[in-house]
Amino acid sequence: MIRPLVAVLVAAVSFGVANGYTVDAEIPAGNIVVKSIEGDVVKLKQDFRDTPGHWIYWAFRVRGAAGRTLTFDFGDSAAVGSRGAAVSEDHGGHWRWSDFERDDPRDPVTGDHASYTTFTWKFGPDDNEVWFSQTFPYSQSDWEAFLAAHAADYGRVFVTNTLCLSKKGRPVEAGRFGRIDGKAKYRMFVTSRHHCAETTATFVMEGLLSAVFGDDELGRWMRENIEIRAVPFVDKDGVVDGDQGKNRRPYDHCRDYNDDKPSIHPEIKAIREMLEKWAKESGTPSVVMDLHCPWLRGSWLKKDDSNEYIYAVGIKDVEPQQRRICEILERVQESGSGFLASDYYAEGRGWNTGANYKAGSTLTQWAIRTWPDAPLVVCFEIPFANARRMTLMPPTFRLFGRDIALALKAYLEP
Numbered sequence: 466m467i468r469p470l471v472a473v474l475v476a477a478v479s480f481g482v483a484n485g486y487t488v489d490a491e492i493p494a495g496n497i498v499v500k501s502i503e504g505d506v507v508k509l510k511q512d513f514r515d516t517p518g519h520w521i522y523w524a525f526r527v528r529g530a531a532g533r534t535l536t537f538d539f540g541d542s543a544a545v546g547s548r549g550a551a552v553s554e555d556h557g558g559h560w561r562w563s564d565f566e567r568d569d570p571r572d573p574v575t576g577d578h579a580s581y582t583t584f585t586w587k588f589g590p591d592d593n594e595v596w597f598s599q600t601f602p603y604s605q606s607d608w609e610a611f612l613a614a615h616a617a618d619y620g621r622v623f624v625t626n627t628l629c630l631s632k633k634g635r636p637v638e639a640g641r642f643g644r645i646d647g648k649a650k651y652r653m654f655v656t657s658r659h660h661c662a663e664t665t666a667t668f669v670m671e672g673l674l675s676a677v678f679g680d681d682e683l684g685r686w687m688r689e690n691i692e693i694r695a696v697p698f699v700d701k702d703g704v705v706d707g708d709q710g711k712n713r714r715p716y717d718h719c720r721d722y723n724d725d726k727p728s729i730h731p732e733i734k735a736i737r738e739m740l741e742k743w744a745k746e747s748g749t750p751s752v753v754m755d756l757h758c759p760w761l762r763g764s765w766l767k768k769d770d771s772n773e774y775i776y777a778v779g780i781k782d783v784e785p786q787q788r789r790i791c792e793i794l795e796r797v798q799e800s801g802s803g804f805l806a807s808d809y810y811a812e813g814r815g816w817n818t819g820a821n822y823k824a825g826s827t828l829t830q831w832a833i834r835t836w837p838d839a840p841l842v843v844c845f846e847i848p849f850a851n852a853r854r855m856t857l858m859p860p861t862f863r864l865f866g867r868d869i870a871l872a873l874k875a876y877l878e879p
């Protein structure tokens with residue numbers, strides 16, 4: 466009887482057990498390495514997996530800490546965003562930012578969570594299991610809930626299909642929305658999660674796609690005029706497994722659109738084939754849009770520090786069209802996310818230089834090379850937690866997606 470008990474204790478310690486509470490990554494898209502637990506201080510870091518160097522994603526749960534106040538300390542590994550941690554007390558059903566309920570120190574000028582590496586949480590007397598994450602999760606179940614809410618329109622306003630199987634054999638979701646009878650005047654392709662941990666981009670995509678169901682002028686126009694093909698989880702395995710996804714060895718999904726070699730990720734190979742076939746059948750795509758998130762956080766007060774506002778990533782060859790969609794978006798936006806056309810991150814500015822694309826080229830760069838006459842090719846970066854002083858949460862991300870739809874209508878039919 467003694468031997469199995471010893472084995473259980475050894476296994477448990479490796480997941481971080483002390484003082485009666487446990488810390489582990491056994492949640493959807495879980496990701497954490499527990500270094501030590503001493504009293505009420507948990508020392509941990511992100512599980513980088515096949516990402517060389519540092520990246521920012523983590524998600525874990527704490528069980529058995531009811532009534533305690535714990536400090537989570539990532540040491541020298543930047544991990545905590547501008548509004549603290551995303552917290553769920555109902556197994557991922559609802560999430561909120563920890564800073565609304567904690568008095569962790571704030572930056573006196575920006576109001577951001579001051580520490581890049583620590584946050585605290587006070588567990589209520591009945592909080593026996595609490596989940597924490599760097600960002601608001603958006604996973605397959607969220608996508609399925611979105612589709613289920615519109616099930617009555619299936620076959621009429623949207624259909625779903627499988628783009629391909631991932632490397633690990635998982636079906637990669639795809640869908641067609643809007644005018645799906647093949648007679649659409651405009652054809653759009655939109656993606657998120659080329660970098661799997663960039664969850665807030667998928668809330669924006671959902672908001673954009675939701676617009677096709679609207680009983681309003683925008684919804685009617687979209688159902689009459691545009692077919693949108695969407696791939697919400699390009700790096701499907703990373704989304705499910707909770708990988709960083711960024712800078713994967715030898716290169717990640719976002720750098721896999723190269724003319725001189727075949728794509729190494731099955732999703733990218735399938736996207737290229739699908740788009741080329743669609744263009745052959747129906748003509749040049751009207752819009753190709755890729756949605757991303759920037760780095761963890763920053764300061765909008767500093768020159769070229771772009772991590773805390775929504776912006777388009779500039780490509781010089783199509784700068785006029787990209788600036789035009791940004792100007793329209795600033796004018797028509799209703800979400801309150803404070804989008805500014807002047808935040809356009811022109812090629813050559815800050816990090817947006819050739820050095821950033823040495824590993825390979827992106828969906829938007831490939832689309833411009835393949836269809837130089839496409840009316841609009843653009844990538845937006847969606848921050849994790851705020852746009853300047855405004856806190857961002859899923860309802861606002863979705864509304865910004867609708868802002869994009871409003872802007873597209875005005876762009877395509879001025």
Ligand SMILES: [Zn+2]
Pocket residue numbers: 659660663719757758
């Ligand atoms: Zn990205």
